[in-house]
Amino acid sequence: ARPRVVIVGGGAGGANAARALLRDGRVEVTLVEPEPRYVAVFHSNLWLGGFIDFAALEFGYQGLARAGVRVVPQRADAIDRERREVRLADGGRLPYDRLILSPGIDLDYDSVPGWSRAAETVMPHAWKGGAQLRILKERLDAVPDGGLIVIIAPPNPFRCPPAPYERASMMAHRLKSTGRGGARIVIVDPKPKFSMQGLFQEGWEGHYPGMVEWMAPDISDGLLSVDPGTGTVVTGFETYREAALVNVIPAQQAGTIARSAALADASGWCPVEATSMASAMDPAVFVIGDAAIGGDIPKSAFAAGSQAQVAARALLAGLFGEAVPSATYASTCWSLITADDAVKVSGLYRPVDGRIRELEGTVSGAGEPPALRRRQQEENADWYGAMVAGMFG
Numbered sequence: 001a002r003p004r005v006v007i008v009g010g011g012a013g014g015a016n017a018a019r020a021l022l023r024d025g026r027v028e029v030t031l032v033e034p035e036p037r038y039v040a041v042f043h044s045n046l047w048l049g050g051f052i053d054f055a056a057l058e059f060g061y062q063g064l065a066r067a068g069v070r071v072v073p074q075r076a077d078a079i080d081r082e083r084r085e086v087r088l089a090d091g092g093r094l095p096y097d098r099l100i101l102s103p104g105i106d107l108d109y110d111s112v113p114g115w116s117r118a119a120e121t122v123m124p125h126a127w128k129g130g131a132q133l134r135i136l137k138e139r140l141d142a143v144p145d146g147g148l149i150v151i152i153a154p155p156n157p158f159r160c161p162p163a164p165y166e167r168a169s170m171m172a173h174r175l176k177s178t179g180r181g182g183a184r185i186v187i188v189d190p191k192p193k194f195s196m197q198g199l200f201q202e203g204w205e206g207h208y209p210g211m212v213e214w215m216a217p218d219i220s221d222g223l224l225s226v227d228p229g230t231g232t233v234v235t236g237f238e239t240y241r242e243a244a245l246v247n248v249i250p251a252q253q254a255g256t257i258a259r260s261a262a263l264a265d266a267s268g269w270c271p272v273e274a275t276s277m278a279s280a281m282d283p284a285v286f287v288i289g290d291a292a293i294g295g296d297i298p299k300s301a302f303a304a305g306s307q308a309q310v311a312a313r314a315l316l317a318g319l320f321g322e323a324v325p326s327a328t329y330a331s332t333c334w335s336l337i338t339a340d341d342a343v344k345v346s347g348l349y350r351p352v353d354g355r356i357r358e359l360e361g362t363v364s365g366a367g368e369p370p371a372l373r374r375r376q377q378e379e380n381a382d383w384y385g386a387m388v389a390g391m392f393g
């Protein structure tokens with residue numbers, strides 16, 4: 001019989017890993033994923049801005065099943081690493097020779113005083129899952145002209161470093177293009193700087209003058225609390241009352257299943273071998289995507305796809321006694337500021353002294369010509385098309 005590889009999580013990491021293993025053909029691939037449809041949160045900001053339909057974010061697992069993956073529509077409840085078994089929510093067990101975990105993130109509901117899991121329907125995070133995205137969009141569409149939006153940005157490290165700021169841009173675009181240019185978006189940030197900061201700030205000034213305000217921690221004096229009942233956000237500097245929308249993006253950590261299997265360290269994320277994405281805690285388990293601590297590599301869908309390739313090659317080499325190929329990782333994140341104005345940050349990464357290190361990085365320049373920014377948005381759309389076709393096609 002062929003060796004059994006079980007993958008937990010059918011997102012950017014897991015679906016790409018399944019494809020890579022199928023292409024090789026020497027192992028049996030089982031994918032455990034409870035959601036019937038994946039919602040690609042990684043292009044959700046474009047939907048928020050009104051550039052694409054929700055249908056462009058949703059995918060089923062039929063393509064992977066047709067291609068030969070055994071898709072198990074269950075939640076993985078526990079991992080027995082000694083017996084090499086995944087325990088399913090329905091009590092079933094899946095034995096494995098190698099396990100790939102790509103469960104994404106968990107939100108830390110205690111990281112924002114006054115906020116809670118119960119409050120996420122009133123002050124949505126919209127950082128995972130389709131239901132949250134729809135709540136955010138409904139509330140955005142209900143913001144009146146002159147209304148106030150507060151975005152609570154997360155501390156590092158978190159899923160997709162430029163995404164809160166792309167989200168602010170897309171909210172501003174949506175408001176302005178629907179006659180609500182008098183609305184204001186305040187970003188309360190615990191970080192003194194953020195990804196592509198100069199480019200975003202230049203874009204906000206140019207496209208949305210007076211609409212987007214970024215509160216660095218030394219200006220806001222820190223977030224003290226939120227009150228979902230009244231739409232209040234209290235910082236050391238100012239109290240924002242009756243906000244029409246508060247988007248709380250809390251602190252994050254590796255998905256529960258990875259942490260409960262004791263694959264995370266004190267940081268809440270899973271350390272991995274830089275050459276293979278194998279767990280530092282267990283050589284039979286590979287942790288990829290956002291749940292892993294990727295050294296210098298950001299938590300992005302692009303990076304998760306790249307980690308999936310490295311993990312699949314290393315896993316196969318280990319199983320079949322071949323030399324482990326050298327690892328190279330890549331990530332590019334495009335961010336749309338307004339229609340046809342996209343900026344990007346890219347990096348190439350290799351293992352150096354046991355850590356994944358950035359070898360080369362590039363970022364868009366200030367004041368680039370509109371034609372280049374337009375081309376970058378086309379690149380973004382092409383990348384997304386290829387990514388989701390690779391995962392689900």
Ligand code: FAD
Pocket residue numbers: 008009010011012013014032033034035038040041042043044045074075076077102103104105126127128159160163164167255256257288289290291299300301302303304332333334
């Ligand atoms: P996910 O894609 O979240 O997949 C995890 C899967 O695991 C889910 O389907 C979940 O249901 C499943 N799962 C969890 N627990 C279990 C369990 N116990 N049993 C079985 N299944 C389980 N990245 C980019 O590259 N470019 C972008 O432009 C970009 N924009 C973004 C914008 C926003 C607003 C956000 C929030 C993110 C963005 N990202 C972007 C980041 C990207 O979405 C993530 O980095 C990527 O999805 C990580 O892949 P993953 O496989 O780790 O997790």
